[in-house]
Amino acid sequence: MASQKLADCPSTPGVPMSETDLQDPPNPAAPSSPQPPVLDEKVLGQCRADGVTFRAAQAEAITRLLESLAKGRRQLAESFAQRPKNPPPEEAKEFVKRLQTELTAQRTWLLKKVRPQFEQATKGRLAGRKTVLALLEKLTDSARKQLERYQAERDALPLPADAGLSAQLAFRLRETARARGLLNSPAENLPTTEELEYHPLVEELSELSARLHSRVADLWPSIRFHFQVAEEELARLVVSEEEKKSAVDFGKGVEEAEQLACGVLATAEQQIAELFAPLDDYWAGLAERLEVCGQKLAGGKYSGSQPWQDLGESLKRRGKKAFRHYFDISDQEETSLLRAASHKMFSNLQEVLHKEAAPQEKLLSLTDLPSAQEVLRRSETFPPLHRRLFTLGPLKTREFLVARDEELEVLDDLFTRWEQGQACSLAVIGPEGSGKTSLVNCFASEYGAQGELLRLEIDKRLQSPEDVIELFRQGFDIKKPLATLDELIGELLTRPKGMVLVEGGHNLALRVVGGGRAVEALCYLLLATRRHFLWLVTFRKVPWERLDYQYQINRFFTHQISTLLAGQQEIRQVLLLRQRISGYPLTFSGEGNGKESNGTTGDGRERENRFFRELFTASGGNLDAAFHYWLLCLGYDAESESFHACPLGKIDFSFLRELDGDQRLTLAEVLGHGGLSAEEHQRIFHCDPLTGRLRLEYLASLGLLLVEPPRGAGGDVRYRLNPVYYTPVVKTLEVMNILY
Template sequence: MDVQFPLVSKAWQTIKTLLSGQAPISSDSDSIEGKLSLKEITQLYPRNKPIASEVEKSLLYNPIRPDRQFRTDSTFISSTEPTAELSSELSSELSSELSSELSADIGSDQHLQKLSEQTNQNLVTTSLTYDSLFIGRDIQRQKVIDAITRWQNNKGELTAVIGPFGSGVSSFLNQFHYQYHLTEPVTYLSFYHAALSTKEAIANLCYCFNITDEPKSITAAISLINQQDSHIIIIDDLHKLMLRMMGNYQALVTFATVIMETRQQHCWILGCETYVWHRLSSQYSITNFVKTIIRLDYFSLLELRDVIQCKTTNIGLILTHDGNEDAEKTAFEQLTKQLHQVSGGHSKLACVLLFNALTEDPNHPLSIEPICTPDTTTLKQCSDEDLFSLAELYVHGGLRIFQHAEIFATSVEQSSLKLEYLSRQGLLKAHYSKQDFAQHNYVITPTLTRLIATHLVNHNKLYL
């Protein structure tokens, strides 16, 4: 009999703990001082239960408003880029509502299209209502304006805005809907699921113009779309169109052909994740057709400082207790440097780590404990098979169980176990379907996108 002594030893330690009456150490807890496990980060945001306090709401869910402007070195911060959080906050709140509806009825294509339309409409409406403050991105914003101006002067070409998940691509694109909707017809669209046929690709593009009588061919679609009044069409989350399943290649070719042949009549602006863009470039040479490529990245130290300043202005955070303004400013600078170093400029992760360090006492001002750093032990323990799954989930922006099974040529049952295991480790967020377990949808936790992508790149699972 082949006995594995380490496992026996571990089991015996557990038994001794139970016999001694001591509380066993939970495998879910973070036992390393100064570290925060990935599972704990996942549990902090986004929450599946009501927000507990105004501090949590302000730090993690509220977009930055213009009334929270502040002076830094005697100048107002510029209003050009959302905090990389309007997108993640809105999509998180909306995806929570969406997932509950999906659980009720996931099987109907018409229902999916209806949910997609409602989600996109809510995103645009909310972005206009909140009138959020944008930080940084001045150069990138001007490049988009220049591209739109060239189109208005009958020199239209395709424009792409690319950036890693969590850098604010969706928020960046949404501001142009707000800026131009009074002077130009503007449509903001994020496809709910990938087109897997020429017909579906044409239908998705016709939807941008409210065309219900779908054309029968690519030629007819191009002709019909060119007959429509000029539009600015913002297509976000291009990764959702790239699903490695049967038929998707032809759908992508159809999509690219239609927008290329209509670029003079309509201004097409595409939003895409960086690594997905690299894959599209290597496999489909997409860069040969896009005139302007605008790159976003995570926040710089100064930009993140402005984000944290705006987020903490109204929650009464006190870093020092002697009332000295210079000491408070120095402490805040040190805090933002530490947050930037730990988060790499991923603002949502920085805010989660800050929120975790706050201590609330009704009798005292809000204070802060030392900032914890993410413990990536869970990622380091992942097998190559796990990492390949995470890489596909990353570039697709999430996968359903049956999609994962088809991509990896495995059974639905095996894919279900794999994705649920990664979810239990805190690396994925699951949206469950009550109708069919193969429709369970898994996405990478939004606060962990940078950490996971970096790990995947270092292990040759994502490529620049």
């Protein structure tokens, strides 16, 4: 009995066990060995039941979603099937109106009812992960109790009186090691909650759930976009009563609209069902896999753990490590090791020095880059639906808004504070094309149903308080003339409380003597009314910095938001979301600039990372620039109906340093004002009109400036910086200390 109980106890290193000690006769008076730990069937049954319950709830939610999509598709198909043949204009117009009403109703039903029901039923993509984690924690806790009971019973066994010398030494060694914390029990080797998060069962479920929920998340903006495009295509069929379209054209247009609306629902049904199948198989086999896992946990067999009986091996490894550290390595051997390491390092250095340098990558010059008009003409070969996704302009709803969660939280908090009676005003700051209008549009679309909303745009330069008074008198539709700011403020405070969106804050000042009085007037207006109105004013980045430097304008805004994206991950999310919604597959090729191979090797993920790294470097986080370079790098294969993206490469902007001083200063003033007319340029630089127009036109010919036609009668042609080149222009001017 003694030998059976102590056979697993290792002997003291250096003290061999005798043959007599190993063959002690059994002692009938000794207590029996404790029962080894086993899996608790009751706990396992609870885990099985919880898994079955979650699987049933998830399957029900997915089934309801698929049934809703199928129902909407059938109803739309029935409505489209009623199209008349060779309809007269009035009948065609009436039919299109009915279809548009049906599309609007179906879109509202899917987005406002089906979507919340599904999200409430599934409780997000992490619900399954939390469930499996909870099941594993139950099994781990049960195994820990079993192992602790088993260890306590084993520890209670006394040392037999007839135990040999080696057995006594091993027993004392084990007790000493346990007292000093050198020996872990099986219960202590079981995984913690943090370690269970990396369990294979959890990681596999996370991957399967991410695929399904990402596709469902893409479904809602896809439905909104496809339905809106279908409505617009139908509206084109009856755009004019005088223009009579043939029956073939009318039927073809209705058929294309049906493919857009019904096609997106049918594709979603198929893809969601395919993604749900492996997830359902996972839950179906989870009970069996949990049983295997529970048995391993109950036996103390967890990856990375060591059973408590392996004390001898553990001490042996520790002893060998200490012995080698203190005795095996002499000074001479240590010197020889350093010499060998130095020789290897020197050899590697020689290899690097004699190695031929890699060919330097050719930089793209400005002449290699097509203009925005040329890129748009090139994209006309793309499918119309795909092209529309990347030429939408400012967004109107949150469906396509990506990487703006923090900004929207600030807006929601700001609105709550203002409703509570606090004085609030917000400045939205960013370069042109960075998403300022999209952000305020998305917020305004949700606020519009809750209160009064007024939108204004400063579309011309304001230089005096009178200009500010006239702007808001017209914006608020005040009929009587107003002479002073106090009269304007008194009139505004009689209006209902609400939110005021003002775009174009960069037009508040001109860099001339007395050119900033409009800034002071607007700030005075904000201070007097920002408890009554929630003010949201957009500013371009460089003009805001100049206004803040000259007038400390940030003091008059309680909150500020920057819209320039900070990293390539956000740019990646924005572009790939729209690409997924288009429904066309995308691959990233290894060909440079769409012309020739650059010899890049590696898998698709590495090519994708390189693509977005170069695109972010070129765009600097500006969305307009990112869309421009994205369309430039895309290619479409009509045969396979798929897209491929080639690397953008590096662009050479060194020519900006070669511009003469007046041209660089002109660029700086265009940036600092958000745009200039020739007359404003003349006032700033005190030059004749022809010289100023020549400088502006030359920069426009290089593509650095965009020309805006006059707005209204008597308006001036304006020049603004091309958003595509915002980042390199700003960096160059800052390095040359022209912008600061």
